Amino acid sequence: MYPGEPRAAFVNLARTSGPSTSRYPMSSSEKPPATVEQFLQHLTQEYDGLSNRLKVIARHVETHRDQLGLEGIQSLAEACGVQPSAVVRFAKHFGFSGFSEMQKLFREGLAQQIAPGRAYNLRLRDVIESGSSSLQPEQIADEFIKGSIAGMQQLRQTLDSQALAQAVDLLADTQAIWIAGSRRAFPIAVYLDYALQHTDKRIGLFSALGSMHLGQIRSVREGDVMIVISFMPYAEETVQVAQQAVQRGARLIAITDSRMSPLAREAEVTLMVQDSATFGFRALTATMGLAQSLFVALAYRLELSYLPTADGAHGTQAG
Numbered sequence: 001m002y003p004g005e006p007r008a009a010f011v012n013l014a015r016t017s018g019p020s021t022s023r024y025p026m027s028s029s030e031k032p033p034a035t036v037e038q039f040l041q042h043l044t045q046e047y048d049g050l051s052n053r054l055k056v057i058a059r060h061v062e063t064h065r066d067q068l069g070l071e072g073i074q075s076l077a078e079a080c081g082v083q084p085s086a087v088v089r090f091a092k093h094f095g096f097s098g099f100s101e102m103q104k105l106f107r108e109g110l111a112q113q114i115a116p117g118r119a120y121n122l123r124l125r126d127v128i129e130s131g132s133s134s135l136q137p138e139q140i141a142d143e144f145i146k147g148s149i150a151g152m153q154q155l156r157q158t159l160d161s162q163a164l165a166q167a168v169d170l171l172a173d174t175q176a177i178w179i180a181g182s183r184r185a186f187p188i189a190v191y192l193d194y195a196l197q198h199t200d201k202r203i204g205l206f207s208a209l210g211s212m213h214l215g216q217i218r219s220v221r222e223g224d225v226m227i228v229i230s231f232m233p234y235a236e237e238t239v240q241v242a243q244q245a246v247q248r249g250a251r252l253i254a255i256t257d258s259r260m261s262p263l264a265r266e267a268e269v270t271l272m273v274q275d276s277a278t279f280g281f282r283a284l285t286a287t288m289g290l291a292q293s294l295f296v297a298l299a300y301r302l303e304l305s306y307l308p309t310a311d312g313a314h315g316t317q318a319g
Helices: 036-049 052-063 073-080 084-093 099-112 116-130 137-158 161-173 183-196 213-219 236-247 262-266 285-304
Strands: 176-181 202-205 225-229 251-256 269-272
Touching: 036 052, 036 099, 052 073, 052 084, 073 084, 073 099, 084 099, 137 285, 161 251, 161 269, 161 285, 176 183, 176 236, 183 202, 183 225, 183 285, 213 236, 225 236, 236 251, 236 262, 251 262, 251 285
Parallel strands: 176 202, 176 225, 225 251, 251 269
Antiparallel strands: none
């Protein structure tokens, strides 16, 4: 819908993995990936063909890659709810001799840069498990602030600058921008709707008011751009809207937490972000920072196009 129409958040429904195509997958690689990034690319490409158990491991590895070099096979198995043998099978599927060789790859990456979020998580666990005294409001606030800082630091270190530039290109070249997000992602969608209305483009925010979101999709045209925001568990309505928008010829920008996200699989550009969790509550600091960066980068691009040239005409002055 366009500005002035009523809005409402989607209902967030958890997605479940589809049927497995291979219960015991054979190794897909003759030799293991040389870098963590290469491994994650293979993970994304082969995710749909993994068994349900290996998909669980894949999602954990992708979202906790900064910790994989430090946790043992038993800890990884327990976190995924599988047996250690499944972790070994997962490693062998991607060409590793076993878990140890796979872990070595992540340890080498970790040696280059320690993730700030891990130290924060360990500190928080110490605070909770100490039980020496009740937490005061200022202590809780301090932990939330530390978590938000850690999330922003991680975003700064892991932000894909090429993907961000591609997203700005898509937004700059279209006349209509649609936004869809629900539950935890809804504030981000609303902010982008508000901010993008300061451009001269047509802006529409999807809602589920009266379950009309699939009706709204009829307004999407070929060449439009849709920004979709969702995190695990992924909202079914957001995924449906994204899929149908692509079918109608729209180009998709996904803001999400995993390369295995159903939104990432539909998107032309994926912007990855992972906010920290404090006392079981996930922050929005890093995600909002990414959304604001995307808007300001677009606004800067559009403003440059209106700057006068030496002959008095209007044109982009970017070098």
